[in-house]
Amino acid sequence: MKIVACINHVPDTEAKVKVGGDGKTIDKASINFILNPYDEFGIEAALQLKEKNGGETVALSLGGDTHKETLRKALAMGIDKAILLKDDSVRDSFSVAKALADELKTLSPDFILFGKQSIDYSDEQVPGLVAEFMGIPSVSCVVKMNLQDKKVICEREIEGGHEIVEATYPLVISAQKGLNEPRYPSLKGIMASKTKPIEEHKPASVSNVVEVLSMQMPASKQAGKIVGTDSSAVPEMVRLLHEEAKVI
């Protein structure tokens, strides 16, 4: 079985992001980048699929040289092989997905795992776009998956519940928190990752379809009113919510 995990390299959620000089991208200096947290669930799912069914696992990322850090982390967790689609340009989801799909077609995997979303732009589009470019099914926001013969039974999170989805593979899965507990890289894994190769390929040129016009910090909110420090403040709070904010 061939299993590919697509992973992204994103600013740490704690990072204080600032608008860069061009007013359209962020200032990347002094920001710590990490493996996109959701993609750890994808990597773990890939490893578990291999453990149960045998085969090979590949981590795939599109981005600049810095994405190698993230690919190394995947290798340290136990992924067999890494591919960097090396490209420094700013791409939108459509362009990322097109390039990933082109590469994935040459790999013809049985399973392609994604995170539910990148925590930078939070588009939640790349997995569905890749699946459609490849003409294969996809299940997003998956919290449970089971392989039964030729069928994959998944649960995906929806508003107020879960959908039980039956799909065939080759299949694209996007992982939501809850699907599994991502393992920590072992010391042995970390050592091994240093010698595992990262192949570099060149993706097709950029074909952005969405154009960022401007970027700005949201108007900072005025800190609110502290109504009191104990339950004697409750009647006043209720009055404010009812009469001033008109929300109850």
Place this chain on the structure above:
Amino acid sequence: MKILAFAEQREGKFKKSAFEVTQAAKTIADQLGAELVTLVIGDEVESISPALSAYGVSRILVAQDPRLHYYSTTVYGKILAEAALQEQATVIFLPASQMGKDLAPRAAVKLSAGIAADCIALSVESGEIIATRPVYAGKILIKEKINTPVKMFTLRPNIFTAVMKNSMQTKIEKISVNLTDADFSTKVTGVKIVEGRPDVTEADIIVSGGRGMKGPEHFHLIEKLADTLGAAVGVSRAVVDAGWRLHDEQVGQTGKTVSPTLYIACGISGAIQHVAGMSSSKCIVAINKDKDAPVFQIADYGIAGDVFEILPVLTDEIKKLVGK
């Protein structure tokens, strides 16, 4: 020019977002001088469709078939794309719900359309639709436009208003659906519904509890207040990680994004990843015994005190108010 709005329904009931999306699409259609068509997909949905007319749509397309009872990525994607092609619609609006976010990319590739995802505001400038959306966990807002001939927008639920107007004459047109077994390469076979309270993504009011609640046995305080208000129960990640509550209730970057009218945070510190999921709430109330907790920076009103003392009194006071 034609604009297509996708009205989400489940189990024969429209989601609130169906009205929000229809009305937002109507506002844009009026500004562009375009015609608005709304698409409904499902089983036995013809009878509910007229409800959309109160939100400004005059033509409703209905794709109805027993096999469409449940959502299917591949099948709904095909129907949406075919309807857009048939109508030659160049702008498509969907909700940024679990259905809309899943559906948009599948149709986008078929239509070679760019998507502006999770929009919180729309405007028209020199004939172009400009979308505003939060990125980097809400730390930054971007404005963007789409450069493909067909453009798709998913709209964050609970942000766009849906106000009923006088219903207009509506034409309901059934569209034929040509489905083969191969189209069902993904198929929903059932839905597990969490019974009881509304879901955080759909609720008008959310009462959320954090690590300050000290343990699962104290969440009845949160639940009582929630039930008094007809609200959903939300939680921070710390609570889910501790195994006190299920992940379905988690608000934040690795949970759900919510924008209720009122968000009451109890014993939640206000970490950036939590705030990322709830900062678009219209009114935020914080109860936290640490007056320096970051949550007070984003709260409209706060009580810097003990949740265990305050919550029962708050529930009683609100009971008095809503009981009136």
